[in-house]
Amino acid sequence: MAWVFPMPEVGEGVVEAEVAHWKVGVGDLIKADQPLCEITTDKASVEISSPRSGRVTKLFAHAGEIVKVHAPLAEIELEGDAPAPVTHVPPASVPASMTPAPVPTPSAAPLPPPVLPGTPAKAAPAVRRRAHELDVNLDAVPGTGPGGRVTHADLDHALATVRTPAPAPTAAAPLPKAPVALPQVRPSGSEERIKIVGVRRKIAERMVAAKQSAPHFTYVEEIDCTRLVDMRDRLKGRAAQRGVKLSFLPFFAKACSLAFRDFPNVNAWMDNEASELIVKADHHIGFACDTPTGLMVPVVRNVEQKSILRIAAEMNDLFDRTRAGKATRDELGGSTFTITGVGNIGGVLATPILNVPEVGILGINQIKKRPVVDENDQIVVRQMTYLSPSFDHRIIDGAVGARFTAKLKEILENPECLVLELA
Amino acid sequence: MSETHFQAIVIGAGPGGYPCGIRLGQLKVKTLVIEKDNWGGVCLNVGCIPSKALITAAKKFEDIQHAGDFGITVTGDVSIDMGKLQAWKSEVVRKLTGGVATLLKANNVERLIGTATIVGPNEVSVQTAEGEKRFTAEHIVIATGSRPIEIPGFAFADGPVLDSTKALALAEIPKRLVVIGGGYIGLELGGMLAKIGSKVTVVEALPSLLTGFDEDAVKLIARKLKKAGVEVLLSTKALGWEKTDDGIVVKVGTPKGEQAIPADYVLVTVGRFPNSENLGLEAVGIQKDGRFIKVDEQRRTNVPSIFAIGDVACQPMLAHKATYEGELVAEVIAGHKRVYDARTVPAVVFTDPEVAIAGLDEAQARAKGEIKVGKVPYGAIGRAITHGETDGFYKVIVDAKTTEILGVTICGAHASDLISEAALAIEMHAEALDVGLTIHPHPTMGEGVMEAAKAAIGEAIHIVNKP
Numbered sequence: 001m002a003w004v005f006p007m008p009e010v011g012e013g014v015v016e017a018e019v020a021h022w023k024v025g026v027g028d029l030i031k032a033d034q035p036l037c038e039i040t041t042d043k044a045s046v047e048i049s050s051p052r053s054g055r056v057t058k059l060f061a062h063a064g065e066i067v068k069v070h071a072p073l074a075e076i077e078l079e080g081d082a083p084a085p086v087t088h089v090p091p092a093s094v095p096a097s098m099t100p101a102p103v104p105t106p107s108a109a110p111l112p113p114p115v116l117p118g119t120p121a122k123a124a125p126a127v128r129r130r131a132h133e134l135d136v137n138l139d140a141v142p143g144t145g146p147g148g149r150v151t152h153a154d155l156d157h158a159l160a161t162v163r164t165p166a167p168a169p170t171a172a173a174p175l176p177k178a179p180v181a182l183p184q185v186r187p188s189g190s191e192e193r194i195k196i197v198g199v200r201r202k203i204a205e206r207m208v209a210a211k212q213s214a215p216h217f218t219y220v221e222e223i224d225c226t227r228l229v230d231m232r233d234r235l236k237g238r239a240a241q242r243g244v245k246l247s248f249l250p251f252f253a254k255a256c257s258l259a260f261r262d263f264p265n266v267n268a269w270m271d272n273e274a275s276e277l278i279v280k281a282d283h284h285i286g287f288a289c290d291t292p293t294g295l296m297v298p299v300v301r302n303v304e305q306k307s308i309l310r311i312a313a314e315m316n317d318l319f320d321r322t323r324a325g326k327a328t329r330d331e332l333g334g335s336t337f338t339i340t341g342v343g344n345i346g347g348v349l350a351t352p353i354l355n356v357p358e359v360g361i362l363g364i365n366q367i368k369k370r371p372v373v374d375e376n377d378q379i380v381v382r383q384m385t386y387l388s389p390s391f392d393h394r395i396i397d398g399a400v401g402a403r404f405t406a407k408l409k410e411i412l413e414n415p416e417c418l419v420l421e422l423a
Numbered sequence: 424m425s426e427t428h429f430q431a432i433v434i435g436a437g438p439g440g441y442p443c444g445i446r447l448g449q450l451k452v453k454t455l456v457i458e459k460d461n462w463g464g465v466c467l468n469v470g471c472i473p474s475k476a477l478i479t480a481a482k483k484f485e486d487i488q489h490a491g492d493f494g495i496t497v498t499g500d501v502s503i504d505m506g507k508l509q510a511w512k513s514e515v516v517r518k519l520t521g522g523v524a525t526l527l528k529a530n531n532v533e534r535l536i537g538t539a540t541i542v543g544p545n546e547v548s549v550q551t552a553e554g555e556k557r558f559t560a561e562h563i564v565i566a567t568g569s570r571p572i573e574i575p576g577f578a579f580a581d582g583p584v585l586d587s588t589k590a591l592a593l594a595e596i597p598k599r600l601v602v603i604g605g606g607y608i609g610l611e612l613g614g615m616l617a618k619i620g621s622k623v624t625v626v627e628a629l630p631s632l633l634t635g636f637d638e639d640a641v642k643l644i645a646r647k648l649k650k651a652g653v654e655v656l657l658s659t660k661a662l663g664w665e666k667t668d669d670g671i672v673v674k675v676g677t678p679k680g681e682q683a684i685p686a687d688y689v690l691v692t693v694g695r696f697p698n699s700e701n702l703g704l705e706a707v708g709i710q711k712d713g714r715f716i717k718v719d720e721q722r723r724t725n726v727p728s729i730f731a732i733g734d735v736a737c738q739p740m741l742a743h744k745a746t747y748e749g750e751l752v753a754e755v756i757a758g759h760k761r762v763y764d765a766r767t768v769p770a771v772v773f774t775d776p777e778v779a780i781a782g783l784d785e786a787q788a789r790a791k792g793e794i795k796v797g798k799v800p801y802g803a804i805g806r807a808i809t810h811g812e813t814d815g816f817y818k819v820i821v822d823a824k825t826t827e828i829l830g831v832t833i834c835g836a837h838a839s840d841l842i843s844e845a846a847l848a849i850e851m852h853a854e855a856l857d858v859g860l861t862i863h864p865h866p867t868m869g870e871g872v873m874e875a876a877k878a879a880i881g882e883a884i885h886i887v888n889k890p
Contacts, residue, residue, distance in 0.1 A: 122827070122852035125764065133760045147825065147854050 002057060005074045007067045010039065010046050011329040016068045017041045019061045020198045028056050036074060039067075040198040044329040045293065054078040064197040065160050068153075123150040131155055199294040210356045213272055217398065218351040218363070218390045221405045225367050226383040228415045239309060249287060250311040252339055252364055254418060257283040257303045259407040260337075266404055267336050269357040270392060277359070277395055286335030286355060287315060290342075291323045297355060298322045299335040307422065341365060349386040359395045362408075363388035387412075424533050429455045431756050432547050432560040434539045434702075437464020438471075439733030439745030440566030441523050446753035448530025455533040455558060457549055462527075462534075463520040465568055466742045469588040472519055474611060476512040477591065478773050481618040492811060503619050505595055512591075541565075541703035544728045548703075562728055562756045565716060566749065567702065569695040569734035576663035577603065577691050583664070583671050585690040587612060597621045599686040601673040603661040605632040607772040609692035610644065614774050617651045624654045624684050626661050626675050628693075633772065637785060639798075640778045640834035643814060647775055656682075664689055697735040712737075720762045721755050722748050730755070744768045769846045771839040776815050779842035782830030782849045785820055793823035797855070797879030799871050801835045803886050806866040812836035817875035819845075819855065826855040826880055837868050844872055855880045 010017055017039040024030050024037075036050045058075035061067045121138035123131065127150055131138045134155070141158040143150035196204055210216070225248075232248060239246035260267040260283055269278040283304040286297040298318035300311055321327045338355040343366035352363040370384040387408060391401040411417060431447050433440045436458035444456040461468045480503070490497050527534055537551035547563060549556045571586040573579055579586045585593075590612050598621065602613040605627030617623040625632070625648070632648075632655065633641045648655060662674040662681070672683040697714045709724045709731075710717040715738075716724055716731035723730050730752045733745030747765060754761045769781040788794045801807035801815035815835015821828050831845030848858050858876035863869045874883050881888040 124851045125766075128764050129761070132762055132764065146857070147827065147852065149852055 001078050003052060003054070003076050003078050004072045005036070005050065005052075005076060006070045007039075007073045008048065009069055010041055010048075011044075014041050014069060014329070016066050017046075018066050018198055018201075019063050019073075020045055021063045022059060023047075024056050026056055026059060030054065030056055030076065040202065041329055044296075044327060044332045045199065045325050046329065048073070050074075050076065052076060052078055062160065064195060065157065066153075121150050122148055127152055127155060134159065199296070203294050206356065207353055210354045214270065214354050214356055214359070214392045215394060216354045216390045216392050217401070218388050219398065219401045219405055220349055220386055220388045221402075221409055223385050223387055223409050224372070224382050224413050225385050228412055229367060229383040231415045239312060242309065242313075244309055244313045245316055246309075246312050247315075248364075248367065249315060249339065249341075250308045251412070251415060251418070252362065253285045253287075253300065253303050253311055253315075254308055254421075255408050255411040256285065256337060256339070256362060258411055258418075258421060259404055260304075262407055263400070263404045265395060265400075266360040266391070268359050268395070269336065270359050270395060271357065278357075280336040282336060284334055284336045286338040286358075287319070288338060288340035288352075289319055289322050291325070293325070296322050296327070296332055297335060297338060298327055298331055299333065301334075308418065337361070339364060343367065343385070349388045351388060352390045354390055354392060359392035360401075360404075361390050363390065424455075424535070426453075426533070427556075427558050429453050429533070429558060429560040431455075431562045431564065431753075432457065432539075432558055433564040433566055434541075434547070435459070435464060435566035435568055435733075435735075436462050436523065436527075436534075437566060437568045437733065437745065438466040438742035439568070439749040440464065440564070441527060441749070442746045443564055443566060443732065443749030443753050444527050444532045445530050446750045447756060448527070448532040450753060450757035452753070452757050455535060455560070456527060457535045457537055457539045457547070459536075459538050459567075461520055462523040463516075465570075465588075467519050467523065468516055469591055471742055473512050473516055473591045474587070474608075474615070475773060476515045477508070478611060478615045480508050480511075481615040482775070485618045489811075503596065505593065509592065509594065540701070541707055541709075541729070544707050544726050560728075562730065564749075564752055564756075565702065565724075565729065565731040565735055566733050566745070567698040567735045568745075569697045569740055571692065572694045572696050574603070574661065574691060574693055577661065577689065579691070583666075583686075583688050585688050587690075587692055590616075590688075590690050593688075597686075597688045599670065599688075600624070601626060601661075601684050601686045601689045603673075603689060603691045604693035605629075605655065605657075606692060606694065607633060607774070609690065610648070610774045611772065612690060612692065613653060614648060614651065617648075617653045618775070622652065624656065624673075624686070626656050626659045626673075626684075628658070628660050630658045632657070633774075633778070636772070636778060637780065637818065637832040637834065639785075639816065639818070640832060643776060643816075643834055644774050644778065647814065651775070661689075661691075695734065695740055697740075699735050722752050722763065723755070739768055739770065741768060741770060765850070767846055767849045769842050771842060773839065776812075776835045777838040778832070778834045779838040780830070780832045781842050781845040782828065783820060784830055784832055785818065788820045788829045791829075794829065795821050795823050795826070795879045797821070797875040797877065797883065799875040799878055799883060799886055801871065803874065804866075804868065804871045806868050806870065807835065809866065810836060810868075817841075817871040819858070819872070819875040819879045821855045821876075821879045828853050828855060828858065828876065831872070831875075833872070841868055841872060844869065 020038040020040045022037045023035045030050045032051060032053045033049045035047050038045055038047050054076040056074055057077045060072040067073055122143060123138050136155060136158055138150055141150050141154050144154050145151040228251060232246060236246050264279050267280050267283055271278055282302055284299050284301045285303045286299045289296050289298055300314050303311055318327060318331060337358055338361045340352050340361060341364035342350060343364060349365045350363045352361040354361050365386045367383050367385040369381050371379050372382040374380045387405055389405055430453045433444045433456045436456050440456060444454055447454040484503055487497055487501050535549060537549040539547050539549045541563060542548045545559050547558050577584050587608050596619050600616055600621045600623050602609045602623060602625045605625045609625060613623045613625055631641060632645055656677055658678050660676040662676055664671050664673045670685060670687045672685050673689050674681060674683050699711060699714055699716050707726050709726050709729060716736055718724055718731050718736045722732050722736060732748035732752055734740040751761050751763060767782045772778045785796060797819045799817045802813040807813055818832040819828060820830040828848050833841050855876045858873055863873040874885055877883045878886060878888060
């Protein structure tokens, strides 16, 4: 019996997900709980396993395509029913357009056949207008709407299926047969086109949204971290005894949380539609995390209620799991403020882009020994860094941003004050 | 206004030109709209709007005469004060045309009264009260509309010969009126005047009234005209007119021979010609298609900087088609990728009863393929009966195989207000059941559309379905 596995619900409020890649192909046998594919939501990559055993007879989407929750994902000929020959895949059951994509084919994937020739595509006026704008011939787009109507989703599908043609074989002159010692020179003009899908696409969308919707500015302040470095170094061993690697990040997170008491509007979301600022009581702090698939933001919740040790422990665990692609969707969203820094790589300072709808993000930079003129006009060696927070100027004016940063400076240059705030 | 250069100049501020100007303004295109006479064009000043105002008044007058049917006793004479009626009509027009000027201004569109001539692909000369002015523009939109056709022997300059404009401004109710042309304008105005007391004779050259409209609808309208005392002469040609002691006679050639019809006025409504002359089209080499300006699917002429919309561009000569085109062209000028892409231009005739049509009519649909027709009489619809309006029908025509709705014709009271649902259904490629399964509130006239859609697939409730 053929059984259709629908896209499962992968998180609250998630209505669709992108198939990142298939782990099986049509004709493969799959066991219950064996990974079927990896999908990407707006927050996270999730591995989807097959709930039942059988043979995969149909995949309803290419890698890179969006599938709505509850829409068909894969068809499985269940084990025990109608045993299918092991080596033979019934070709008729798999329309050409649904051949799974993982195997890169050099030729363009065939577009689905057009509907009846001479029959104008059924589509609503708004879909027709968009198709015209995108130069898509609607007659060639199969409709999945009621009565075969072409919907916006079908149009998206058609656009996604139009694959980049492989570069035409270059008619370059044959290279000399003699052994060539020099590296081969690539024929000029060759290029590779990389489809922006999955996490990368999500990142792209978020960045565009931030740049287009939130006019933000970056303010830079210099911080003397000498005492902070000293304090961290002394606490590092104690934390290690508790199995926790202690970095500077938890101190910065806690400092922000303290500063929010005086500047609650910095820990907030901007609701553009309603023109309302949603000031958050919870200090859910996101940390920009560099992962093999791209930037992710794991979130430590309620920093205001947690000790530095606990923040460190949670953060380390979250970072490990995020980099391994094992963090849950819930752990990768819901932040009210974000901290980012690439100081471990280098650089003087960075100008962070907001993690919308948040209105503030703190850029932290490399802590480095620098010559500083002290109060006695002596040049001394101090552990210095720059803080480069960005703020949504619609909400936070330059002066407010500067005062908030001054508050952070006060806390971080006098880190012992954190002791007073222990819960 | 000191500028002489614009991104767009629109010639004509009728239902094509003024929305074009407003949309251009919305899209931040620096625009000048030039109007020869009055803001709003024929539609608002001497067409759709004043005619509907008078038709409404005539209908109220008739309703009062039939008030007894509802148990209402009207004592004393019921009469019409034409002066007061015209004053009310003028006030309606004033309100709407004033709104046009306000909207153009609010959208930062420059306005100028004058007669424009195109003198180059990007240049316009305007005769204004203060003399000639010249303007340049990246784009020019011709939206000059149309005018009533004059026929030999019936010059509009002559007193008793009326065009639709003069018929809408009559200071008295003609005792006897001959209407030449049994198309929609003639029947709307002739029918209206018959209701308020004119003895009307309609002369139509073709063998049917309202040629091209649904046969069932035409039959119903002809029956109602007869009931209202309107005489209809079909296959009859208008030959000329003469003054007599007590008015005029209109000489016509009927299939049975010549006939002289005594009258006070003769109204000529044989159609409209596009206003494509004296515009300077020749100077810039704009091609025509008959009397229309030749345009492509973006409503661009063969001169790339010049567009034409509305009645001057192509059939159907309907205000709402002009408006769609005006907005389309504005977006094209603003750089959007757009093309005329409407499946249907609904048409409405304000006769008694009204006729409204969207998509194909029954005859057109039959010629194209296998169809099913769901027809429901007004008498089956509760709200129609409570309105006291049982003359009429709803007709939904669907593809026999797919049941996609191909056309809807509604004939009867309020048909004009009911057809938009059908137009939406057609644009959305709705099937009979899409409309049939949409819950229509009870008791309303709209239920008839739902019932007719269901009748097309044999599932109507309030009529006996055809096998």
